[in-house]
Amino acid sequence: MQNKARPLSPHLQIYRWQLTMFLSILHRATGVGLAFGAAFITWWLLAAQHGPKTFDRFHEFSHSIIGQLMLAGWLFSLSFHFLNGMRHLVWDTGRWLSLKGAYASGYAVLIGSVLMTAAIWFYAGQ
Amino acid sequence: MTTHKDTSIRTPLGRARGLGSAKDGTHHWWVQRVSAIAMLPSMIYLMVNLPTLVTHDHDAFLIWLQQPLPALALGLFIASAFYHASLGIQVVIEDYIHSEGQKIALLLVNKLAFIFLGVAAIYAVVRINFG
Numbered sequence: 001m002q003n004k005a006r007p008l009s010p011h012l013q014i015y016r017w018q019l020t021m022f023l024s025i026l027h028r029a030t031g032v033g034l035a036f037g038a039a040f041i042t043w044w045l046l047a048a049q050h051g052p053k054t055f056d057r058f059h060e061f062s063h064s065i066i067g068q069l070m071l072a073g074w075l076f077s078l079s080f081h082f083l084n085g086m087r088h089l090v091w092d093t094g095r096w097l098s099l100k101g102a103y104a105s106g107y108a109v110l111i112g113s114v115l116m117t118a119a120i121w122f123y124a125g126q
Numbered sequence: 127m128t129t130h131k132d133t134s135i136r137t138p139l140g141r142a143r144g145l146g147s148a149k150d151g152t153h154h155w156w157v158q159r160v161s162a163i164a165m166l167p168s169m170i171y172l173m174v175n176l177p178t179l180v181t182h183d184h185d186a187f188l189i190w191l192q193q194p195l196p197a198l199a200l201g202l203f204i205a206s207a208f209y210h211a212s213l214g215i216q217v218v219i220e221d222y223i224h225s226e227g228q229k230i231a232l233l234l235v236n237k238l239a240f241i242f243l244g245v246a247a248i249y250a251v252v253r254i255n256f257g
Contacts (some may be wrong), residue, residue, distance in 0.1 A: 006134075006135070006137075007135060028214075028218065031214045031218075032214070032215065033217050034211065035211040035212075035214060036244050038207070038208055038211055038240065038244075039243060041204070041243075041247060041248050042243045042244075042247040042250075044247075045200075045250035045251060045254075046246060046247070046250045047187065047246045048187055048191070048250065048254060049182065049249075049250040049254050051184075052184040052185075055182075055184045055187070056182070056184075059182045082169075085147045085162055089162070089163075090160065092159065104256065114242075116180060118204075120176065121179065123176060124176040124177055124179075124180050
């Protein structure tokens with residue numbers, strides 16, 4: 001049933017890299033990362049329910065180098081996906097859809113998510 | 127298929143079936159947004175309480191979670207966020223897996239995994255509250 005003559009849209013290898021496509025890809029990538037993070041939320045709560053020793057073992061992992069890297073990545077993913085998700089919701093109302101709006105909000109989201117990650121990191125560790 | 131000039135965006139199979147769209151194309155899009163908005167209040171509440179949330183002190187954590195608001199916020203966050211995540215992963219699978227068998231298998235794994243993770247997490251919150 002494959003028909004080779006059907007039209008194809010231009011794809012990643014053809015487009016020149018630009019902010020809007022980078023943020024779109026990053027939104028999906030951070031979303032997938034956060035989805036895997038769900039397993040760690042479940043692990044954390046089951047560990048708390050199970051008892052102090054299991055809870056300690058969870059925090060041993062979360063304070064290892066790998067755990068801290070994962071936590072930082074998770075926090076950035078959460079911040080970015082949250083802010084860029086807001087950008088999507090604004091788009092859904094028909095606003096910011098111009099080239100200027102998409103770029104201005106794009107830069108704002110990128111800078112905002114770095115700041116939000118740092119703010120949450122220090123706030124949580126206080 | 128040779129009677130048609132094959133430059134249409136419709137697939138030959140779609141044309142042969144002649145059924146048009148399934149008429150529920152916006153449902154997935156819509157619940158993706160509803161679940162995103164639904165998780166906001168509980169997420170903001172949990173963010174504000176983050177210093178307590180990350181404590182290593184087992185007793186302190188249980189005492190905090192045994193209050194109605196923290197338990198409710200966590201339960202609502204898990205329900206809405208895990209649902210949102212399964213919707214998102216579903217689209218990723220549908221976009222990149224082209225073999226029909228593999229796709230159906232992965233969609234099933236996705237749904238079951240998030241149901242399992244969500245039920246297990248909420249079970250933990252309930253057990254902590256009602257022992």
